Amino acid sequence: MLEELSLKNIGGLNSASIQLSGRFIAITGESGAGKSSIVRGLEFIGGKRAQSELIKVGENEAEVQALFYCPASLKLPEDICPEEGNLFVKRIFSRNGRGKTFLQGKLVPLSTFSESVGALLRIQSQFAQLELLDSDRQRHILDSYGGKDIAQIQNNLRVIFTEALSKERELRDMESRQKEIIARYQHAE
Template identity: 30%
Template structure:
């Protein structure tokens, strides 16, 4: 039960504190008196999207706080306990602030919380009904809840939900395994194709080393051509080429060999070198 509502710097409200007793409480007033603003502030506390436009002009932040008596609401107290909220007096105090910059903060019984958690607890405590609220009865969820309540099936609703989730999990797992199986089959087909390609290529032992050597040679083809040309210039081109020098040395050694027979063997080496060039 809502026992107190405090609103500060929200819309046109500077500071408001309203206490509610048991039974029916009605807020009355002429159009424009601010009734809808109070409902809007309560909606913000129940998780409505925060906006800096709700902060009163000239104020730094808007603050909405509500005090609820939850002593007769065990489900709410249990959920609060799951969220780590302590309520030794059976009171639940929800508070939310919206800064001028749009930043929002929330508390439950003085402990920092999230707007989602505050909204979850608040919606379990407050139902807001507008003039078109009856349209919610056309929704599937609402109709299902009404049908379950009429059939007295409330005790098995949780079991049905658990069974449905288990079935959905099994379905997802089956689909995931089917996807993995298709991937494995595709991989198998690809590997079989590669094996057939390798078999058709008739690859010989050591062929990869030869191909790498050939690739290395082709990658350095320009350097090899330039080096070969330079070497040819040294060996054969010009009057001072290496072949000319060998021929001259051979002829000179032949003259010396006629005077010293022991030098004839060296002439043979020069002849071989010359002819190899």
């Protein structure tokens, strides 16, 4: 559960800090109040790819920090231990495309960060349902419920499909060579 969120240089915000409580949070406000900047910060802390154009104009770097109450069942890297059930996360990104991600103050790869924090945060925005129109996204959602059995079937299917493509290429090459040979020797008698 997200307990605190701090943003710096995201969208139109210089800085903002929010303390939250409850499992369901709704962000409302007037146009231009910074709702979208808060949502972007939540997306970044959830592991979404950072976009330099969302860094505040005139600044070179943006930062998002969050404090989560962390369930004991959450899978974290071995060297990351929540303190008193709290997980502190931080993400910094810059206009030059470089970024840093931290769990409990330790620098970690973005993929590790995304896997860990992504399980703690779900964002539903007015356009989030559009992701469901992406067939790859739909397949990923369905396949994720199959566990190891589906993963093994996918792997087997991938091997068979790759082999079938190779055989199809071989067949086309043989047919092409056959046509060349027939054309070359068609008038030979």
